[in-house]
Amino acid sequence: MAAPTEKHDVFKAIADPTRREVLRLLAENERPISEIADHFDMSRTAVTKHLQILTEAELISGRKEGREKIYQLHPEPLTEVKQWLSYYEKFWGNKLAMLKHLVEDENY
Amino acid sequence: MAAPTEKHDVFKAIADPTRREVLRLLAENERPISEIADHFDMSRTAVTKHLQILTEAELISGRKEGREKIYQLHPEPLTEVKQWLSYYEKFWGNKLAMLKHLVEDENY
DNA sequence: TAAACATACAACCAAATGGTTACATATTCA
DNA sequence: TGAATATGTAACCATTTGGTTGTATGTTTA
Incomplete structure (x- = not known):
């Protein structure tokens, strides 16, 4: 069989400058979505989509904490x-x- | 002023598996377009487009030699x-x- | 409990991406 | 010269990407 076709490979994930900036932000600190979104000149929804792609590449993960969702970096x-x-x-x-x-x- | 917006940045260029494979082929040897295209299950035209993107990222360059166009790697x-x-x-x-x-x- | 906050999600959209076919042009070779 | 080879390029197409707005849901907090 072929390789287990990754849904979103890491090369695609890091191809976008916004997503690279998200990784840099999370390298400093884990942060909730709204705090991440504040760093960008786009809607929170758009940022959320980038977070999904990074999550699929397993570069970040989010945990629910109260009403917030905190994302952290997984550089592996x-x-x-x-x-x-x-x-x-x-x-x-x-x-x-x-x-x-x-x-x-x-x-x- | 902002950075001189590269037409095609290297992160986008290497995001595509076909293009990464092209780089690997050219790492072994410089090759004409048709020889590169033979390695892929797609039209020569499609391969040419990938070569253009890699060229814009300055990862490869092509020189005309007779009726062939020979591409070589520039890994810098x-x-x-x-x-x-x-x-x-x-x-x-x-x-x-x-x-x-x-x-x-x-x-x- | 009502308002404010944080997130989720559906529906939509324009542009970019990655591919195709068809045809034109330049070069080599018999 | 004429055929074969190698490339260039235009036109087209479906899907993906990267964004939007609007609305719904769960959680604090006054």
């Missing part, structure tokens, strides 16, 4: 991006990465 | 992604990154 899925990037590091003169590839990659 | 713009990612490395237990942030980041 970003390792997928990091791994993908590491393949290209050998091309741009990062000596540590080159060494890593020298050791690990037969074809290098 | 990926450093922008790498830099963006590095901010989150302090969260996932990479000791080198943590050290880096300890040294560089006052608020850490």
Whole structure:
């Protein structure tokens, strides 16, 4: 079988600048939706949709607390991006990465 | 003034799996369009559009050679992604990154 | 309990995305 | 030169994306 087709992959999730800004905000602090929305020049509904996409990519999660919904960061899925990037590091003169590839990659 | 709004930023460019696969192919070798297109189950025209987007992100460039157009990889713009990612490395237990942030980041 | 607050959700919309087919043009080769 | 090859490009299409407004629901708080 093929890979278990992720509903929203992390590459798509981080493609949008608004969503990257949300991640930055949540890296500082967990926050309720309204506080996140205050940082943007768009409706709370629009922000909520971005939060859903980030949630599907498992980059954030929200818990209900009273009438608020508090979102927090889960940076782990970003390792997928990091791994993908590491393949290209050998091309741009990062000596540590080159060494890593020298050791690990037969074809290098 | 704001930043000089890039026509196609690198995050959008790498968001699509087809385009990531193109980058991988060109990491192995420079190739003409038709050879790239052969790797995909879609029309040459569709592949050409992906090549345009990657070109606008300056991740690849093409030169005309006879009747062929040869594309090659330019991985440099990926450093922008790498830099963006590095901010989150302090969260996932990479000791080198943590050290880096300890040294560089006052608020850490 | 009534008002204010925080969120949820449905319905709608314009533009972007990712693909197609058809046809035109430039280059090479027999 | 004529056919085959490689690419360019226009026109079109369905779906996704990123946003909106309006209304409903649950939770504090005065």
